[in-house]
Amino acid sequence: MLLLRNPTLLRLFIAQALYWSCAMIGITLTALIGLQLAPSNGLATLPLALLVLGNLLSVQPLSLFMQRRGRRPGLMLGAALGILGGLLSALGVWIGDFWLFCLGALPIGGYQASAMYYRFAALEAVDQAHKGRATAWVVGGGVLAALLAPSLALWAKNALATPFVGAYLSIAVLALAGLLLMASLGDGGLPPTPVRDPGLRRRLLGRPVVRAALATTAIGHGLMVLVMNATPLAMKFCGLPLEVASEVIRWHMLGMFLPAFVAGPLVDRLGSRRTALLGCLILLSSAAVALTGIDQVHFLASSFLLGLGWNLMLVAGTTLLGEGHATEERGQAQGLMELGNGLVAACASFASGALVTGAGWSAVNIGMLPLVAIALLMLRGGARQRPAAQPG
Secondary structure (H helix, E strand, O other): OHHHHOHHHHHHHHHHHHHHHHHHHHHHHHHHHHHHHOOOHHHOOHHHHHHHHHHHHHHHHHHHHHHHHOHHHHHHHHHHHHHHHHHHHHHHHHHOOHHHHHHHHHHHHHHHHHHOOHHHHHHOOOOHHHHHHHHHHHHOOHHHHHHHHHHHHHHHHOOOOOOOHHHHHHHHHHHHHHHHHHHOOOOOOOOOOOOOOOOHHHHHHOOHHHHHHHHHHHHHHHHHHHHHHHHHHHHHHOOOOHHHHHHHHHHHHHHHHOOHHHHHHHHHHHOHHHHHHHHHHHHHHHHHHHOOOOOHHHHHHHHHHHHHHHHHHHHHHHHHHHHHOOHHHHHHHHHHHHHHHHHHHHHHHHHHHHHHHHOOHHHHHHOHHHHHHHHHHHHHHHOOOOOOOOOO
């Protein structure tokens, strides 16, 4: 098995599990804590939105830093930000300060930004024939988080005298484990010198294959953030307890990561575009299920499908991007992808709380439809022209 034979992939797989354990604790609890501490219900998801903003502010600097210094220093820096964010968030919960709690979300966003580069590091560790599998298997590290993190979140919630403080301290501990793991990651030498060309970003965006790849991952990621951030609040408004919400999040995470072991071979055999198109159709089915009812089974099934669609679009978009840039352009190209993901996710995070509290759960799911249509159009356009650069 490729994962077990390649020590770099194995480390990245475990690091992915550690990061998504932190993320899953945040997805399960942060909006609920925000609802308790925020001065108004509309601000309940502000900490999640600031987490996305922290991601957005970090993706480009991290990408260029790793292009110059290598993967290991950049990924260690990201994990250190996770430690800082977990400690600040725990302190905010402990003293009941909503704004300090929000501040802690910013460096956690930096940790998220660094973790999104694990899949790019995986691409660099294998040959061309195995890139889809490598990307998918590293993303699949989240399966371990899906199995363990919900129980960890519920246990840590009451581990200390002040509820929820232990949950955010556990984020700091998990990020510390990630930092130690990244310290043992081999860089394999410094990457090629990056292209110093102020017009490179514009030329990258002029390539249809790059635009299609960016749209695929940004829309898939943004819709996942929009719906998933709203889900715990929607379930609370429907009278479902935290334990049920935690189980729904578990199945969402399984949907996000378990199919990765199928998505990789699917990309390698069918191609990135066809796999992305399948992801779009699954996202539409997620919205359709959510619109048919508000029982636990509807939340569970729609959340699972949401995760599955996200997985296929992320893996397919990542490998598709590699068709559109040269090796020395990877810092700018990968930074563009993560910047696009962050921008769309930031808008989705800021909108989710106000949308679900103001317009309702159905409006959140109906809002998915036009964005999926845009992704389908971009994929169709990207299939018409080969990239202007050799694969990276």
